[in-house]
Amino acid sequence: xxxxxxxxxxxxxxxxxxxxxxxxxxxxxxxxxxxxxxxxxxxxxxxxxxxxxxxxxxxxxxxxxxxxxxxxxxxxxxxxxxxxxxxxxxxxxxxxxxxxxxxxxxxxxxxxxxxxxxxxxxxxxxxxxxxxxxxxxxxxxxxxxxxxxxxxxxxxxxxxxxxxxxxxxxxxxxxxxxxxxxxxxxxxxxxxxxxxxxxxxxxxxxxxxxxxxxxxxxxxxx
Amino acid sequence: xxxxxxxxxxxxxxxxxxxxxxxxxxxxxxxxxxxxxxxxxxxxxxxxxxxxxxxxxxxxxxxxxxxxxxxxxxxxxxxxxxxxxxxxxxxxxxxxxxxxxxxxxxxxxxxxxxxxxxxxxxxxxxxxxxxxxxxxxxxxxxxxxxxxxxxxxxxxxxxxxxxxxxxxxxxxxxxxxxxxxxxxxxxxxxxxxxxxxxxxxxxxxxxxxxxxxxxxxxxxxxxxxxxxxxxxxxxxxxxxxxxxxxxxxxxxxxxxxxxxxxxxxxxxxxxxxxxxxxxxxxxxxxxxxxxxxxxxxxxxxxxxxxxxxxxxxxxxxxxxxxxxxxxxxxxxxxxxxxxxxxxxxxxxxxxxxxxxxxxxxxxxxxxxxxxxxxxxxxxxxxxxxxxxxxxxxxxxxxx
Numbered sequence: 001x002x003x004x005x006x007x008x009x010x011x012x013x014x015x016x017x018x019x020x021x022x023x024x025x026x027x028x029x030x031x032x033x034x035x036x037x038x039x040x041x042x043x044x045x046x047x048x049x050x051x052x053x054x055x056x057x058x059x060x061x062x063x064x065x066x067x068x069x070x071x072x073x074x075x076x077x078x079x080x081x082x083x084x085x086x087x088x089x090x091x092x093x094x095x096x097x098x099x100x101x102x103x104x105x106x107x108x109x110x111x112x113x114x115x116x117x118x119x120x121x122x123x124x125x126x127x128x129x130x131x132x133x134x135x136x137x138x139x140x141x142x143x144x145x146x147x148x149x150x151x152x153x154x155x156x157x158x159x160x161x162x163x164x165x166x167x168x169x170x171x172x173x174x175x176x177x178x179x180x181x182x183x184x185x186x187x188x189x190x191x192x193x194x195x196x197x198x199x200x201x202x203x204x205x206x207x208x209x210x211x212x213x214x215x216x217x218x219x220x221x222x
Numbered sequence: 223x224x225x226x227x228x229x230x231x232x233x234x235x236x237x238x239x240x241x242x243x244x245x246x247x248x249x250x251x252x253x254x255x256x257x258x259x260x261x262x263x264x265x266x267x268x269x270x271x272x273x274x275x276x277x278x279x280x281x282x283x284x285x286x287x288x289x290x291x292x293x294x295x296x297x298x299x300x301x302x303x304x305x306x307x308x309x310x311x312x313x314x315x316x317x318x319x320x321x322x323x324x325x326x327x328x329x330x331x332x333x334x335x336x337x338x339x340x341x342x343x344x345x346x347x348x349x350x351x352x353x354x355x356x357x358x359x360x361x362x363x364x365x366x367x368x369x370x371x372x373x374x375x376x377x378x379x380x381x382x383x384x385x386x387x388x389x390x391x392x393x394x395x396x397x398x399x400x401x402x403x404x405x406x407x408x409x410x411x412x413x414x415x416x417x418x419x420x421x422x423x424x425x426x427x428x429x430x431x432x433x434x435x436x437x438x439x440x441x442x443x444x445x446x447x448x449x450x451x452x453x454x455x456x457x458x459x460x461x462x463x464x465x466x467x468x469x470x471x472x473x474x475x476x477x478x479x480x481x482x483x484x485x486x487x488x489x490x491x492x493x494x495x496x497x498x499x500x501x502x503x504x505x506x507x508x509x510x511x512x513x514x515x516x517x518x519x520x521x522x523x524x525x526x527x528x529x530x531x532x533x534x535x536x537x538x539x540x541x542x543x544x545x546x547x548x549x550x551x552x553x554x555x556x557x558x559x560x561x562x563x564x565x566x567x568x569x570x571x572x573x574x575x576x577x578x579x580x581x582x583x584x585x586x587x588x589x590x591x592x593x594x595x596x597x598x599x600x601x602x603x604x605x606x607x608x609x610x611x612x613x614x615x616x617x618x619x620x621x
Contacts, residue, residue, distance in 0.1 A: 046617075046618060047614075047618065050614045050617065050618065053526070055525070055526055055613050055614040055617065056614035056618075075530070075531065076530060079525075079528055079529070079530040079531075080528070082526065082527070082528045083527070083528025083529075084528070086528075088526050088527065090523070090526070090617055094523070095523070096520045096523055096524070097245075097520065098241050098242060098244070098245030098520075099241060103241075107234075107524075107527060107529075108527040108528055110234050111231065111234055111527075111528055111529055112528070114231060116233065116234070116237075155527065159528075
């Protein structure tokens, strides 16, 4: 594995029941690289993202995150990898709704750093950058879709992960909110982290260093 | 993980548990209410059952025939009773010993007689096998006084100071009609339900009756008081070893009625506890389970951001702990109020048998611990289910 590579997948396959959701996908993502993943609905993008994020075990194939095969380690080791090295932005309802925006963002940092104060300070900084300071103490359930997605982006970034996996981060947002979210996510590449964005938005895909197209569980081109 | 980190993580998990609970106030109220109701019910229930047992032991053992009863093993009466009694009294752990002679008798007033058991008592240590409720005790060697059970006195229409006729059947060998006839003054009235029954027993001085019998040492049984009903079996075994001519029986062996009543009370307590456990455990388990199902996506999100399965288990288990502790904190004062009420208004009162709830630490500790245990056990399965949620599956499906 190249030192610059953050993530390498070889022949990743995921069979769900009788359906092969992902069929032998191989890809690498380098540090500081922004990769967009596009494709029709149901082609396996989310399943691939979940395997790359160590949430779903591949039926076949190999994965290396920062040089480590996470599926050879324990559940705790994978949890630690997710906590330390991966940031997630999921589709849709993405926040713990009974916590405030600030608490949602601080949560991964609180767990990682072991300090509530430091985590809240980090959360405040990120919320400020994303223009959400005024909504920091609002319960997640009361945030608009756009605000929620921005808060989710902040949460993905709070632990300065090596790779950020974003599934349709602008899917339900207006253009302005989408711009703010993508600008914040895009910044991680400047600091050497990798960004993999699943998107239907041509504008978002165009900003990537590389765009991968997926169809029927396979990556068609690079 | 450093201790500081561990503390911080514990704080995080407690925070998530509390906020999760607080997010659904109605569920929280019902959960806490179920636990509080369980404790509030079980505290006075325990107090009443303890009070019932205490009263039974008081009447049957402490103010009855004692912790251990010594009978002659082979002879009709205890041989060398005076010396034996002295030796028994010297045994460590024994507070008092009474010598008892029991004879069939009849008591009469204004021509109406009723058959009774005449309990001739010698209490050198001042401990009586009955509870005096009116008048005074018989002075040692009293030849003219008698104590009458209050229920019996009511039936005969006599009170303290009245004269009664007493016929005692001595039943000595070769005498078909060996009856002592006495006119005695009622010195006092006593109460008793177990062992000494106030409805058909009278008490006279043993030395007086034994003298009439012609055998100053005549003693049918020795009553041994150690004030340790639970240790009665061990004490009986010790005494049986030390006095081969005596049959030593603990109160549990000797008094079937009392033993059965205590066992019955324990069974009622156990079934009541079981019912409370079910009544608390089922709704708590159901509500926590529903919460864990409703929160699947939140749990999946927690897992995705690096909160481990064991930690998710702890979050949900802590919710059960919070509910249990809060319910206990609310239920105990309510239970205390009910105990105070039942102490002022006993639920059972007959003659001198009054069921007064016991207000002690164990009245609260045992119900609180059992209800807490039920709550925690109820929280295990929902917590386990939450910890085993497959985040990929939940996030893929969106719910």
